[in-house]
Amino acid sequence: xxxxxxxxxxxxxxxxxxxxxxxxxxxxxxxxxxxxxxxxxxxxxxxxxxxxxxxxxxxxxxxxxxxxxxxxxxxxxxxxxxxxxxxxxxxxxxxxxxxxxxxxxxxxxxx
Numbered sequence: 655x656x657x658x659x660x661x662x663x664x665x666x667x668x669x670x671x672x673x674x675x676x677x678x679x680x681x682x683x684x685x686x687x688x689x690x691x692x693x694x695x696x697x698x699x700x701x702x703x704x705x706x707x708x709x710x711x712x713x714x715x716x717x718x719x720x721x722x723x724x725x726x727x728x729x730x731x732x733x734x735x736x737x738x739x740x741x742x743x744x745x746x747x748x749x750x751x752x753x754x755x756x757x758x759x760x761x762x763x764x765x
Contacts, residue, residue: 708749711735716756719747724761 711717715727717737728744729736735752736744 707755708752711749711752711755716758716760717752718754718756719751720753721747721751723747724756724764726761 711727711730713727713730716725717727717735718724719737723737723739723745725737725739725745727735728738733749734746735749736746738744
């Protein structure tokens with residue numbers, strides 16, 4: 655019967671080789687670099703642009719707040735600005751809540 659089935663003999667197993675530290679840490683380093691360039695860096699850039707925009711707010715600018723209020727800046731303070739949303743109606747909001755500064759004439763075209 656051994657004619658059809660060959661005998662199986664155990665072979666000596668080669669010694670297990672430990673991966674070097676560089677190849678073990680390489681995937682983690684790649685993930686950290688990807689997170690930096692895809693998430694952290696663009697967010698820092700947007701935050702810097704927003705801070706620059708908020709510091710440059712002046713009386714007469716037409717703004718859109720993060721709450722969706724469209725109006726014209728009538729007063730500028732250290733932390734707060736007054737935004738006129740209708741004739742004689744002014745709302746005081748934090749400077750940081752300004753989402754964008756709109757081109758002049760946007761309020762008239764939106765009416």
